[in-house]
Amino acid sequence: MLIRSATLPDGSQRDVRVSGDSIAAVGRDLEPGDDRVLDAAGKRLFPGAIDVHVHFRQPGYPHKETWETGSRAAAAGGVTTVVDQPNTDPPTVDGAAFDQKAEFAADSLIDWGINGGVTADWDPDSLLARRLFALGEVFLADSTGDMGIDTDLFAEAVDAATEAGVPVTVHAEDATKFNEDARARDDADAWSAYRTAEAEAAAVERACAIARDRDARIHIAHTSTPEGIDIASEAGMTTEVTPHHLLLSRKDLDELGTLGRMNPPLRRESRRRKVYERVADGTVDMIATDHAPHTRAEKDASIWDAPSGVPGVETMLPLLLAEARDPDTPLSYERVRDLTAATPAAVFDVPQKGAIEPGRDADLVLVDTTETTEIGGEALQTDCGWTPFEGFEGIFPEWTMVRGTVVYDADAADPFGAHDGQNVRDADGELL
Numbered sequence: 001m002l003i004r005s006a007t008l009p010d011g012s013q014r015d016v017r018v019s020g021d022s023i024a025a026v027g028r029d030l031e032p033g034d035d036r037v038l039d040a041a042g043k044r045l046f047p048g049a050i051d052v053h054v055h056f057r058q059p060g061y062p063h064k065e066t067w068e069t070g071s072r073a074a075a076a077g078g079v080t081t082v083v084d085q086p087n088t089d090p091p092t093v094d095g096a097a098f099d100q101k102a103e104f105a106a107d108s109l110i111d112w113g114i115n116g117g118v119t120a121d122w123d124p125d126s127l128l129a130r131r132l133f134a135l136g137e138v139f140l141a142d143s144t145g146d147m148g149i150d151t152d153l154f155a156e157a158v159d160a161a162t163e164a165g166v167p168v169t170v171h172a173e174d175a176t177k178f179n180e181d182a183r184a185r186d187d188a189d190a191w192s193a194y195r196t197a198e199a200e201a202a203a204v205e206r207a208c209a210i211a212r213d214r215d216a217r218i219h220i221a222h223t224s225t226p227e228g229i230d231i232a233s234e235a236g237m238t239t240e241v242t243p244h245h246l247l248l249s250r251k252d253l254d255e256l257g258t259l260g261r262m263n264p265p266l267r268r269e270s271r272r273r274k275v276y277e278r279v280a281d282g283t284v285d286m287i288a289t290d291h292a293p294h295t296r297a298e299k300d301a302s303i304w305d306a307p308s309g310v311p312g313v314e315t316m317l318p319l320l321l322a323e324a325r326d327p328d329t330p331l332s333y334e335r336v337r338d339l340t341a342a343t344p345a346a347v348f349d350v351p352q353k354g355a356i357e358p359g360r361d362a363d364l365v366l367v368d369t370t371e372t373t374e375i376g377g378e379a380l381q382t383d384c385g386w387t388p389f390e391g392f393e394g395i396f397p398e399w400t401m402v403r404g405t406v407v408y409d410a411d412a413a414d415p416f417g418a419h420d421g422q423n424v425r426d427a428d429g430e431l432l
């Protein structure tokens with residue numbers, strides 16, 4: 001197949017030849033030969049996004065999301081690789097639980113990785129013998145699934161992962177720094193007042209100190225504060241930011257109510273702006289969604305009883321592209337490419353993905369950046385049927401391709417292709 005005259009993220013216009021699973025050539029005026037020609041003139045072509053932080057909820061909670069619905073949501077949002085987190089039921093803390101989850105992941109339309117978790121009764125030997133994407137998210141405080149662990153166990157886990165050559169990702173909050181006074185309140189903002197910015201900064205500091213003592217490298221998941229980002233970055237560690245911490249703040253909680261409860265929570269507008277600056281200027285390494293669907297019925301509870309988490313995998317790239325299109329923001333299309341594809345592939349060592357270059361997997365997304373669409377929860381593919389970004393503008397894919405197969409075509413009667421997603425750690429990772 002020949003994709004003709006696409007505009008790449010850097011603004012250049014190129015033809016892209018896809019042969020089998022891979023990109024065979026990128027150039028000007030490539031000969032079509034026997035290839036099917038896909039006209040992309042006037043459209044932008046991006047490398048498929050790699051979302052290193054999703055919760056697809058199987059096994060255990062298929063009423064919230066399944067690998068089928070979650071991967072459809074991802075494909076419709078231009079995400080071609082997802083990495084699932086371990087707080088399922090059973091939690092992914094031993095080899096058997098990994099194998100069980102991998103069977104569910106066979107339902108995925110798109111490529112995937114599975115992270116292994118750490119609890120007091122984890123089995124590092126069998127877990128680290130599997131083709132894990134990373135060890136993580138390792139919870140330093142309780143969140144959905146109550147997998148918070150203490151510092152000693154965290155240090156042991158960093159040692160075990162480093163020895164096995166597996167990266168470590170960390171959910172960094174320190175529960176001893178939560179503000180118990182906020183417990184007396186019952187408004188939606190009480191959650192943000194409770195799980196403080198100081199709690200994140202303290203946990204990032206502790207996790208980075210443990211890693212540095214061991215010459216290990218860790219990745220801090222969903223950093224929500226400029227303080228946390230700066231501590232991690234100065235310690236030589238990598239960070240991710242979610243679309244909700246980039247675009248929403250405590251001032252949105254009146255409207256969102258418990259739909260805006262997540263861990264770490266939304267921060268003040270002044271902090272959000274500083275997080276945005278750090279995403280735009282390259283201090284933050286990547287955007288990942290922490291796609292954490294819960295049903296509306298589950299969210300319909302008091303701020304103390306509602307579950308934490310928001311969906312996001314389907315709206316990440318559309319929201320970022322709309323930001324890049326807006327001349328009043330410092331985000332460029334190239335920066336969006338780096339945040340969603342090039343840098344996650346480099347940091348987590350997935351060399352077959354993340355760029356539109358010969359030899360890489362043909363994971364591609366075509367968008368028309370001249371048009372935006374208003375986001376509405378009910379029209380999304382995620383099974384939970386709501387979004388914290390209701391009413392925001394997004395630029396959604398016309399089609400999404402995984403390893404040369406169109407898995408989502410917005411104009412088709414049945415927009416979704418067949419399920420043939422595979423574990424990105426099964427590939428040898430060698431470029432041609």
Ligand SMILES: NC(=O)N[C@@H](CC(=O)O)C(=O)O
Nearest residue numbers: 055143144262263292308309
């Ligand atoms: N982020 C959240 O608020 N929730 C996540 C768990 C997590 O990543 O903390 C979930 O699984 O629901």
